[in-house]
Amino acid sequence: MMGRFRMAGALDGLLVLDLSRILAGPTATQLLGDLGATVIKIENPKTGGDDTRSWGPPYAPTPDGNSDLSAYFMAANRNKYSVAADLSTQAGQALVRSIAAEADVVIENYKPDGLVKYGLDHATICAQRPELVYCSISGFGQTGPERNRAGYDLMAQGFGGIMSLTGDPDGPPMKVGVGVADVMCGMYATIGILAALRHRDATGEGQHIDLALVDSQMAWLINEGTNYLASGQEPVRRGNAHPNIVPYDVFATQDGHIILAVGNDTQFRAFCQAIGRSDLAESPDFATNPDRIANRAALTAAITETLAMRDTAEILELLQNAGVPAGPIHTVGQALGSAQAQTRGAVVQVPHPQTDSGSVQLLGNPLKFSKTPVEIRRPPPRFGADTESLAQVLAGLRR
Incomplete structure (x- = not known):
């Protein structure tokens, strides 16, 4: 002692x-x-x-x-x-x-x-x-x-x-x-x-x-609690989607799933260009985050359709090179066995x-x-x- x-x-x-x-x-x-x-x-x-x-x-x-x-x-x-x-x-x-x-x-x-x-x-x-x-x-x-x-x-x-x-x-x-x-x-x-x-x-x-x-x-409850206090509207379940940011969700790929976490308009434009969908960035329906929230269903459908045609590794490499926050969904074993986890x-x-x-x-x-x-x-x-x-x-x- x-x-x-x-x-x-x-x-x-x-x-x-x-x-x-x-x-x-x-x-x-x-x-x-x-x-x-x-x-x-x-x-x-x-x-x-x-x-x-x-x-x-x-x-x-x-x-x-x-x-x-x-x-x-x-x-x-x-x-x-x-x-x-x-x-x-x-x-x-x-x-x-x-x-x-x-x-x-x-x-x-x-x-x-x-x-x-x-x-x-x-x-x-x-x-x-x-x-x-x-x-x-x-x-x-x-x-x-x-x-x-x-x-x-x-x-x-x-x-x-x-x-x-x-x-x-x-x-x-x-x-x-x-x-x-x-x-x-x-x-x-x-x-x-x-x-x-x-x-x-x-x-x-x-x-x-x-x-x-x-x-x-x-x-x-952080933002969801204050969302309610500010609006008086009860928050709802959205699965993996975010109540205040779009697109911020889990999307299916041809061979699995990825996490996509677009936090601002610049990242959104980079994301659209990386996946070959510049048309989405050019649409006034999706120009800003409030626009994307208002048109969440249409944007999510378009992204889902596009990402489902590509492999996980390919998409993640494209988005990483473009500086777009995205990542894999690990099992507990994969997370704890990763090189990052071992280093840290x-x-x-x-x-x-x-x-x-x-x-x-x-x-x-x-x-x-x-x-x-x-x-x-x-x-x-x-x-x-x-x-x-x-x-x-x-x-x-x-x-």
Whole structure:
């Protein structure tokens, strides 16, 4: 363990008590851990730890044949220590309080007031440690008529509006393919925690952060949300098409599909010339982006007909040479196996002595620092692996 004031990572020396599970909270604490913080994850021995430990297969095979390292769990729990503690017992509560007494940050995702009966809620803990930053994540927030409802990513996507925008125009509402409401909530949590720490360092005052899955999901409705606020008209599902830019969509080719993302009139003229359809650029119906939006159906039909007669590789080469934003649609394997992904460290091999292969593959952190690089110091832990060594971990921070 590195000394508390040795700046290896940007957040080296920071102690985070992680009372969260599943994805939103663990996303935030993993990111803080990647940036150098020491993260102690509390897991319930009655349930075998974080719920996602059993969200498989796939699992990383382990010598004992009873792996709790699901791929889902490993996605959000590296750079953490796992400590088993039953919060319903006095011993478990005392253990968590002892960590909180030294922590800089506490993050939890229980239902509102769910920790009051244990004396581990923000009001109680922050009264004992006023400089603490305490972040509470819940489905609907600490206030409001829905505060007591449970919150999962799918429910947040439904309640917050994004599902009404996702999917084919004639199809049913569709969730995003990954738990993006959870992940974005975790990102907001990280930003909020860092801002609160900045305030703490300047004033000595900690604070409570109240963050809801649904609140954060509605915040990232971005242009579609403000489209509604500006017009009063409900946005509709457009499949892969863009509500404010045309052409910005997926188009079929003779042997597959491409993405076309024309962002301005100059790119549109270059696109039309590259595919041999200068007539489209010369038409007053398509001269400007508002014109193209008004005549979306006719333009889309013309482009679809033209691109369907050419191979994917040929079209992409033509458009790349013309400076027109366009690209392929990769599978996950193609994306992670691409030369670009390999160069940028999108996949990392992390030693893990408690697995059959001695290592696990994880998604890399996209942040590239020039002075305080991201470091994966610890693999996703087995359940309770660090319970016995907790005193040693905390002592290392005090040095």
